[in-house]
Amino acid sequence: xxxxxxxxxxxxxxxxxxxxxxxxxxxxxxxxxxxxxxxxxxxxxxxxxxxxxxxxxxxxxxxxxxxxxxxxxxxxxxxxxxxxxxxxxxxxxxxxxxxxxxxxxxxxxxxxxxxxxxxxxxxxxxxxxxxxxxxxxxxxxxxxxxxxxxxxxxxxxxxxxxxxxxxxxxxxxxxxxxxxxxxxxxxxxxxxxxxxxxxxxxxxxxxxxxxxxxxxxxxxxxxxxxxxxxxxxxxxxxxxxxxxxxxxxxxxxxxxxxxxxxxxxxxxxxxxxxxxxxxxxxxxxxxxxxxxxxxxxxxxxxxxxxxxxxxxxxxxxxxxxxxxxxxxxxxxxxxxxxxxxxxxxxxxxxxxxxxxxxxxxxxxxxxxxxxxxxxxxxxxxxxxxxxxxxxxxxxxxxxxxxxxxxxxxxx
Amino acid sequence: xxxxxxxxxxxxxxxxxxxxxxxxxxxxxxxxxxxxxxxxxxxxxxxxxxxxxxxxxxxxxxxxxxxxxxxxxxxxxxxxxxxxxxxxxxxxxxxxxxxxxxxxxxxxxxxxxxxxxxxxxxxxxxxxxxxxxxxxxxxxxxxxxxxxxxxxxxxxxxxxxxxxxxxxxxxxxxxxxxxxxxxxxxxxxxxxxxxxxxxxxxxxxxxxxxxxxxxxxxxxxxxxxxxxxxxxxxxxxxxxxxxxxxxxxxxxxxxxxxxxxxxxxxxxxxxxxxxxxxxxxxxxxxxxxxxxxxxxxxxx
Numbered sequence: 001x002x003x004x005x006x007x008x009x010x011x012x013x014x015x016x017x018x019x020x021x022x023x024x025x026x027x028x029x030x031x032x033x034x035x036x037x038x039x040x041x042x043x044x045x046x047x048x049x050x051x052x053x054x055x056x057x058x059x060x061x062x063x064x065x066x067x068x069x070x071x072x073x074x075x076x077x078x079x080x081x082x083x084x085x086x087x088x089x090x091x092x093x094x095x096x097x098x099x100x101x102x103x104x105x106x107x108x109x110x111x112x113x114x115x116x117x118x119x120x121x122x123x124x125x126x127x128x129x130x131x132x133x134x135x136x137x138x139x140x141x142x143x144x145x146x147x148x149x150x151x152x153x154x155x156x157x158x159x160x161x162x163x164x165x166x167x168x169x170x171x172x173x174x175x176x177x178x179x180x181x182x183x184x185x186x187x188x189x190x191x192x193x194x195x196x197x198x199x200x201x202x203x204x205x206x207x208x209x210x211x212x213x214x215x216x217x218x219x220x221x222x223x224x225x226x227x228x229x230x231x232x233x234x235x236x237x238x239x240x241x242x243x244x245x246x247x248x249x250x251x252x253x254x255x256x257x258x259x260x261x262x263x264x265x266x267x268x269x270x271x272x273x274x275x276x277x278x279x280x281x282x283x284x285x286x287x288x289x290x291x292x293x294x295x296x297x298x299x300x301x302x303x304x305x306x307x308x309x310x311x312x313x314x315x316x317x318x319x320x321x322x323x324x325x326x327x328x329x330x331x332x333x334x335x336x337x338x339x340x341x342x343x344x345x346x347x348x349x350x351x352x353x354x355x356x357x358x359x360x361x362x363x364x365x366x367x368x369x370x371x372x373x374x375x376x377x378x379x380x381x382x383x384x385x386x387x388x389x390x391x392x393x394x395x396x397x398x399x400x401x402x403x404x405x406x407x408x409x410x411x
Numbered sequence: 412x413x414x415x416x417x418x419x420x421x422x423x424x425x426x427x428x429x430x431x432x433x434x435x436x437x438x439x440x441x442x443x444x445x446x447x448x449x450x451x452x453x454x455x456x457x458x459x460x461x462x463x464x465x466x467x468x469x470x471x472x473x474x475x476x477x478x479x480x481x482x483x484x485x486x487x488x489x490x491x492x493x494x495x496x497x498x499x500x501x502x503x504x505x506x507x508x509x510x511x512x513x514x515x516x517x518x519x520x521x522x523x524x525x526x527x528x529x530x531x532x533x534x535x536x537x538x539x540x541x542x543x544x545x546x547x548x549x550x551x552x553x554x555x556x557x558x559x560x561x562x563x564x565x566x567x568x569x570x571x572x573x574x575x576x577x578x579x580x581x582x583x584x585x586x587x588x589x590x591x592x593x594x595x596x597x598x599x600x601x602x603x604x605x606x607x608x609x610x611x612x613x614x615x616x617x618x619x620x621x622x623x624x625x626x627x628x629x630x631x632x633x634x635x636x637x638x639x640x641x642x643x644x645x646x647x648x649x650x651x652x653x654x655x656x657x658x659x660x661x662x663x664x665x666x667x668x669x670x671x672x673x674x675x676x677x678x679x680x681x682x683x684x685x686x687x688x689x690x691x692x693x694x695x696x697x698x699x700x701x702x703x704x705x706x707x708x709x710x711x
Contacts, residue, residue, distance in 0.1 A: 033495075033498035033499065034491070034494045034495055034498050036487075036490075036491070036494070061498065062494040062495075062497055062498050064490060064491075064494055064529070065529070066487060066490070066525060066529075067521060067522070067524070067525030067528070068521060068522070068525070070483060070484060070487070070521075070522070071484065071486070071487030071490070071521075071522045071525060072487075074480060074481070074484040074487035074488050074490075074491060074522070075487050075488075075490050075491035075494060076491065077480075077488070077491060078455065078478055078480070078487075078488045078489070078490075078491030078492045078495060079491040079492070079494050079495030079498065080491075080495065081478055081491075081492070081495070082453070082492055082495035082496050082499065082501065083495060083499045083501075084494070084495035084498040084499050086495075100481050100483075101481065101484065104480075104481055208453050208476040208478065208492075209476060210450050210451055210452065210453075210475065210476055210504070212476075213473075213474045213475050213476045213477075214471075214476060214477075215465055215466075215471040215473065215476075215477040215479070216477065216478050216479060217478065217479040217480075218462065218465060218466065218467065218468050218471060218477075218479055219462060219463070219466075219467045219468065220467065220468040221467055221468070225467065225468065225469060225470075226469075227469040227470060228470060233468065233469035
């Protein structure tokens, strides 16, 4: 990092900030032009910080204090269609309320960026952390990136704009509520010059203009249909295919942007996953978000007891890094997946995805799933360690994967 | 220059052969709204009859830039267009949101109210066909009491929501009522609204032959009867000053309203109304018409 700065001659500044501040500073550095947001715990400080930047004249943007999250994302969508770079942030019920517009904006291929401060969903009311909110939006067509710490929040937010505006798919930057949003950590805040060098101005795919009148998102039939010149244009199905193709292809863009980020800022994100001590590990812990950091501590403790554990941290949930997961797990005999979400009646989402990636790959590892940390339930390192040991014991007993996950709670 | 059918611009932004039903008053209203905006506008439209009217990809019947937006979000979509244009420094374009009564009175009222409270700079036009006509005629907050619809098979038990009063309570600078069957009055109001900044609201009465159950040849007559009976009053409220316009202004000078039964009897949707219901409704119209006259006189 120091080397990169010396090379560039530009300074960054290290500050002690919480995750929300890191997100607000990251968005500001991206020269966002329209902000629309509705306060919700634990995202609220992001809205206050951005309002303050605008009020002080530090950020030249329109701040729209909308009356709901549904409107927040709609404002971003139409502002984006006339050429403005936009930002919004939300959590939990706010993200759920945006659900319709999440589908709409991905379908319209608008390169929006949204920060999701992960929080549990009611009922009953709970304002604390888990990842049920963003996981519940996995099929909306948004790219989902997860941060493990506050530096990553700032870094991937800046990358998110470059990714979104390259592939014309919206990007959700997810970070754990309170665990990161309200926890202070040292974060290198890059200079505006460096960010400007990394992130080019936004070029919209669409600019609404009376000189070239077009009607966007109008009714589209299932089958291709000819235009006035007789040229066959896409049907709804073709448009959906193109969105899926864009997400598939975004894998390369995410890696390339992560690599370029490393070149400019000295912190590389040139992979869809984080790998820790996987070279000789035969037991791999899989986790996403801040839990992936805690898992490293758990793996270290297991190593001290002679258990060769490593960690696979999922940095990107959509597109799901199937190849990377297979590569990372190929030497393992046991995979223990911790999920801060639950697909009721099935299992944790990252477990399902990991299993699906392994199917047919030749990797014979047993996969165990534990549901942890829902509604802000503290996840202790010892609990992770014990869960791995319990999974190991089940191997010796010859037991295979259970049909349903284990829960680390009092029932 | 005064505006008449002769001096109205010949430029057409709504093309012939669109997908509206025969006798659709919206088609007439939209044509004149677009003429008044003179092409220098961006339109946003939620799910509604207007979506259908504008056609299916890759063809469209209106030569204006348009953003379709989900049902509840019209006020927010217009807000975003205004904010985006301002952020990128594009000037001289009017943002116009055009939604039906379902999208305005009911599912869209939150985003409209939020935008009006924030004093967002756009024109909001509600074309009111008094029901969810795009889905084949079900009740809305604007369906009049007694009207039969798909979800009120015996007639709607409740009265219409007073959207004008609701919007006026937001303290917006310009508010007008219009009827698709008085296109020059509508045209003038859109032209006037275009020159005012802040949230502007225009309510357009839009007779619907299939939903209201009258022959598609009768649209203009039904629209005229609505005004001549005083059921619909054409007026504008500019910075709080109330003024009757067009046929309603003439009616105020000349005198008597036609009986409401003339209007009701022409539509199948009112077939279940009893005489006491009609009398009660007539009383409400008389009271309201007197209030309009009083308000118009006070403003003078």
